[in-house]
Structures are given as C-alpha cells and as structure tokens.
Amino acid sequence: MTSPVSSADPVEAIGGYFELELAKGSFPHADAILLNSGRSCIEYVLRANDVRHVYVPNYTCDVVLQPLDRLGIAFSFYAINEQLELSELIELRHGELLIVNNYFGIKDEYCRRLAEIYGRQLAIDCSQAFFADPPAGSHCFYTPRKFFGVPDGGCLYTDERLDLVLETDHSYSRSIHLLKRIDLGAEMAYAEFRKNDASLNGEAMKWLSPLTRRLLGAIDYSEALRRRRSNFALLNDHLGVNNRLRTSTDNACPMVFPLVTDDPDLRQRLIQNRIFVPLYWPNVLNWCEPRETAYHVATHLLPLPIDQRYGPEHMARILEILT
Secondary structure, eight states: OOOOOOTTSSSOOOSSSOOOOOOOOOOTTTTSEEESOHHHHHHHHHHHTTOOEEEEESSSOGGGHHHHHHHTOEEEEEOBOTTSSBSSOOOOOTTEEEEEEOGGGOOHHHHHHHHHHHGGGEEEEOTTOTTSOOOTTSEEEEOGGGTSSOSOOEEEEOSOOOOOOOOBOOOGGGOHHHHHHHHHOHHHHHHHHHHHHHHTTTOOOOBOOHHHHHHHTTOOHHHHHHHHHHHHHHHHHHHGGGOSSOOOOTTOOOSEEEEEOOOTTHHHHHHHTTOOOOOSOTTHHHHSOTTSHHHHHHHHEEEEEOOTTOOHHHHHHHHHHHO
C-alpha cells in the first residue's frame, strides 16, 4: 500500500476519507490581507510603516502590546471618555501611530471622523466591529472569531504592502472548543476555549489557515447582520434610555449590547442564569487607577449577547433578569 500524499504536496488528493463538509463561499473581508490574528495585523502595520512610537487606549486588550514588544516599539497609553472616545485629540509626529478601537461596533461614525484627521497614522481596531466599512486612507483590521465560530484569523486593510515569505497557519488543533460546545455545551468546552485563546500568544505572523478560510466561507453573513441589528434594537428599546453609554449605532452592526450599570450584583446574576457576559478587559484594572474612566467602564460595563444564534425569545429572557 502506498503512503498518502503529504499535506504540503501541491498535488490535491483524490479519494480516501472525507473532510468536514463546508460550503465554499466568500466572506466580507476576503479581499483584505488575511493573517492568523489581529495582533499579526498590528505587527504588519508597524513593520510596513516604520513606526517608532504608538499611542494605545488604556481600555483595550493587553494582547495589543505583544507586537509592540516583539518589535521593540515604544508606546504610551491615552485616556478615553465615558463615550469610549479619546479624552482629547493627540498631536502625532512623524513615525507615530494612533490605535483606536471601534468599541463593541458602535463607533463607526466616530472612527470615520478620526480617519479624516489622522489618515495613515491611524490604525482602527475593528475586532469588535466585523461589519464596519474600512475608512479609506487609514489602516483597519478585524478579528472574525469575536463574531463567529472560527478558531483564529485577522483581516487587514492597508495601502502599504510588505514583501513577505510567511508560513501558512494550521487551525485544526485550535478548533476543539467549537466542536465540543455543540456536543457538550458551553461550560464543558470553556477550558478548551481558554486554551485556544492562550495558544495565540507568542505566535509568529502567518497567513490565514485553509480551515479558517473555509469556515468563514460557510457563514450566512446577511442573516447574521439582520439578527444582530434586530436583537440590538430590541434591547436598546428597553435599556437605551437608562444606559449611561449612548447606544445609537447609525445603522452599524454591534458585537454586543454594552450596558453600563451601577448594580454590582447584576453580572453574577446573569451568569447564574447561564447568560455569559465577559469582563473587557481584566488587564485594564492593572493599567488604570479606580478614578479613571477606563477602570470604571471595565468594572461597570456588561456586554449583553445579541449575536446571530439568538432571537427575540432570548432577548426577552435577558430583559426578564435585568428588570
């Protein structure tokens, strides 16, 4: 019996056992530079633009610092205000880059205005805004796994190009939590989810894996967009008037409904009822003083799930607990 053709061999195998059946379609950011993670997108921008100093929001995930550390680039934190915008505009010098988050997918218009001001010295982190259009002239990147059941990936828009020889990533070992949640439920797969998250730390910049490409091509994006907007509108009708964060979306597509509350027990009450609301981001509590806005947002914001898995009956269950 002859040995099977290696996966590295350019000749496609014919016959044998079946792979996972996935539709072969495209996805909204198929024309972007497709890398293995959002932090690789940041590294690409830094390397392509000879950046020497970066301004980072003090309310963001600490993985943003990994490419800066890898390349030895200096950075400074800047403060945000209660509406998740810069507390004041920053005057950038040559060789400096400003990273701005499109928080929870509700800051589309604000990010467009900043793109007009800063141009190619602005990098917009759209990890929480998959459906936002990339403003022309600025760098913009997306992290699909924050919106869909995929293990990894980053999608970058930039006018700068690097002549790179990169490995292509492999994602099969990072996919167990996606399969296990279907069979055994959210709690039983949580350890694998955390393990997958940790596996991206320290990963070199690579091209997006074939598996993640296929998974992204099998998603009904128009239905995901419709459901997210519908669920967000339903919660906003009931909660928006008392929410301390303005939640008008200007026809955007949010990742979650960001409810800012002073009820210290509400997060635990939701979790006890199997409504899982993460803390964005625990590292902020070490970066900031309790008097700072970012610290207050990190401890008082509840990201309520509104994604495409859910409908009006799920939103009603959330509202029942909240009210």
